[in-house]
Amino acid sequence: MTASPRAHSFNAAADQYAASRPSYPPAVLDCIEDLTSRPLAGARVADIGAGTGIATALLHERGAHVIGVEPGAAMAAQFHTELPDVPLIRGDGHALPLADASHELITYAQSWQWTDTTRSVPEALRVLLPSGALAIWWNTTAFDVPWIREQHQRIAHRCGVKPASRARPDDSDAIRLAGLSGLRVARRQVRWSRGVSLDTHLANISSRSAFLVLAEDDRRAFLTEERSRLRDLFPDELVKETYVVDLLVATRP
Template sequence: MTASSRAHSFNAAADQYAASRPSYPPELFDFIEEFTRRPLARARAADVGAGTGIATALLRERGAEVIAVEPGGAMAAKFHTLLPDVPVIRGDGNALPLADASHDLITYAQSWQWTDTTRSVPETLRVLRPGGALAIWWNTTAFDVPWIREQHQRIAHHCGVKPTSRKRPDDSDAIRLAGLSGLRVARRQVSWSRVIPLETHLANISSRSAFLVLAEDDKRAFLSEERGRLRDLFPDEAVEETYVVDLLVATRP
C-alpha cells in the first residue's frame, strides 16, 4: 500500500473522522505565539492538509484569518459543511495554491508526513512573509500509559505496519528544517487527555490511514476483540485517551 493511497483513504471516512478524531490543547497555540512573538489574532494563516477542519477551527477561535488547503474532495466537502464561512482550497503542501509572501503562519496538523520535504519546505518559504512561521504537529501515542502502548502495538501488528517507539517529529526533523532553510526552530511536547464513549474511541481507531485500507472483515474482527478488552478496562464505557502533542515551530528570517 503506497503512502498516496493511505493519504487519500481519509476521503472514505470524512464523517467518521470529523466525529471521532481528537482536538488539540490550548497550550499548543500558546507556544506558537510565545515562540513567534506575535499573537494569532489577525495573523494570516493557512492550515494545510486541513481535513475536516479540527485545527482550522481552533486557529479561527484564536482570531487568525485562516484559510484551509485540503487535497481530498470528501474531506473538503465535510470541512465546508462544518466551517461554511472559512475558505477551503483544493491543493497540497508540495505545491501550495497560495501567493508568494502572502501568509504569516502555515500549519500542518497531522499532515506533514504526507509531503515531500524537498518540495514542501521551499513552498513554505515561498509563501511565508518575512518573519512568518511554519508549525507542524501531531497527537502522538502516550507510550507511558500501558494500555495505550499495548493497543498501539496490537493495531500496528494487525495493520501490518511497524510499531513506533518515539514521538514525532524527532530531532532530525528540526535539524533538517534548520539546515535546509536557515529557519529558527523550536520543539514542544504537551500531554493532554480526553474522556469519550467507547464507540467513539473505536471509531477514532478505525479512522486511521493504516486501518482504513484494510478489508472490512479484518476491521470488524479487530474492533470486536478490542471492544471486549476495553470493556474490561473501562466498565462504564468512558475511555480516557491520553495524547502527547509533538509540535515543531520554525520562523523564517
Template sequence: MSSPLRARAFDTAADRYAAARPSYPPALLDRVEECAGRPLNGARVADVGAGTGIATRLLRDRGARVVGVEPGPAMAARLRALLPGVPVVLGDGNALPLADASHDLVTYGQSWHWTDPARSVPEALRVLRPAGALAIWWNTTAFDVPWILAQHRRIAEVCGVEPQSRVRYGDRDAVRRAGLSGLPVTRHQMRWSRTVPLGTHLANIGTRSAFLVLPEDVRRAFLREEGARLRALFPDGTVEETYVADLLVATRP
C-alpha cells in the same frame, strides 16, 4: 512521505474523522503564538492538510484569518460544511495554491508527514511573509500508559507496520527528521488527555490511514475484539485517551 493510497483513504471516512479524531490542547496554540512572536488574532494563516477542520476551527476561534488547504475532495467538503465561513481550497503542501509572501503563518496539524520536505519547506517559505512562521504538530502516542502501548502494538500488527519507537527523538533529531534543519526552530511537547465514549475511541482507531486500507472484514473483526478488551478495562464505557502533542515552529529567516 507516506503512501498516496493511504493518503486518499481519508476521503472514505470524512464523517467519522470529523466526529472521532481528537483536537489539540489550548496550550499548543499559546506556544505557536509565543514562537511566532505574534498573536493569532488578525493573522493570515494557511492551515495545510486541514482535513475536516479540527485545527482550522481552533485557529479561527483565536481570531486568525484562516484558509484551509486540503487535497481530499470529501474531506474539504466536510470542512466547508462544518466551517461555512472559512475559505477552503484544494491543494497539498508540496505545491501550495497560494500567493508569494501572502501569509503570516502556515500550519500543518497532523499532516506534515504526508509531504516531501524537499518541496514543502520551500513552498511554505515562499508563501510566508518576512518574519512569518511555519508550525507543524502531531498528537503522538503516550507510550508510558500500559493499555495505550499494548493497543498501539495490536494496531501495528493488524496493519502490517512496524510499531513506533517508544523512545522520543531529541530536539535535533526531531528537527532533522522533519526536514527543517538550517532553519531557526523551537520545539514544545505537551501532555494532555480527553475522555470519550468507547464508541468514539473505536471510531478514532477506524480513521487511521493504515487501518482504512485493510479489508472491511479485517477492520470489523479487529474493532469488535478491541471493543471487548476495552469494555473489560473501562466498564463504565468511557476511555481516557492520553497524548503528547509535539510542536515544531520554524521562523522564516
C-alpha cells in the same frame, strides 16, 4: 499531499474522521504564539492538509484570518459542513495555491508526514512573509500509559507496521526542516487527555490511515476484539485517551 493509498484513504471516512478524531488543547496555540512572538488574532494563516477543519477551527476561534488548503474532495466537503464561514481551497503542500509572501503562518496539523520536504519547505517559504513561521504538530501516543502502549502494539501488528517505542523516535523532522532552509526550529510537547465513549474511541482508531487500507473483514474483527478488551478496562464504556502533542515551529533566524 502525496499519491499514496494511505494519504487518500481519509476520503473514505471523512464524516467518521470529523466525529471521532481528537482536537488539540489551547496550550498548543499558546506555544505557537510564544515561539513566534506574535498573537494569532489578526494573523493571516494557511492551514495545509486541513482535512475536516479540526485545527482550522481552533485557529479561527483565536481570531486568525485562516484559510484551509485540502486536496481531498470528501474531506473538503466535510470541512465546509463544519466551518461554513471559513474559506477553503483545494490543493496540497507541494504546490500551494497561495500568493508569494502572503501569510504570516503556515500550519500542518497531523499532515506534515504526507509531504516531501524537499518540495513542501520551499513552498512554505515562498508563501510566508519574511518574518513568518511554519508550525507543524501531531497528537502522538502516550507510551507511558500501559493500555495505550499495548493497544498501539496490537494496531501496529494488525496493520503490518513496526510499532514505535515512543512518540517521536528522533528529531528527524526538526533536522530536515533546519537543514533544508537554514530555519531556526523550536520544539514543544504538550500532554493532554479527553474522555470519550467507547464507540467514539473505536471510531477514532478505525479512521487512521494504516487501518483504513485494511480489508473490511480485518477491520471488523480487530474492532470486535478491541471492544471486548476495553470493556474490561472501562466497564462504564467511558475511555480516557491521553495524547502528547509534538509541536515544531520553524522561523527564519
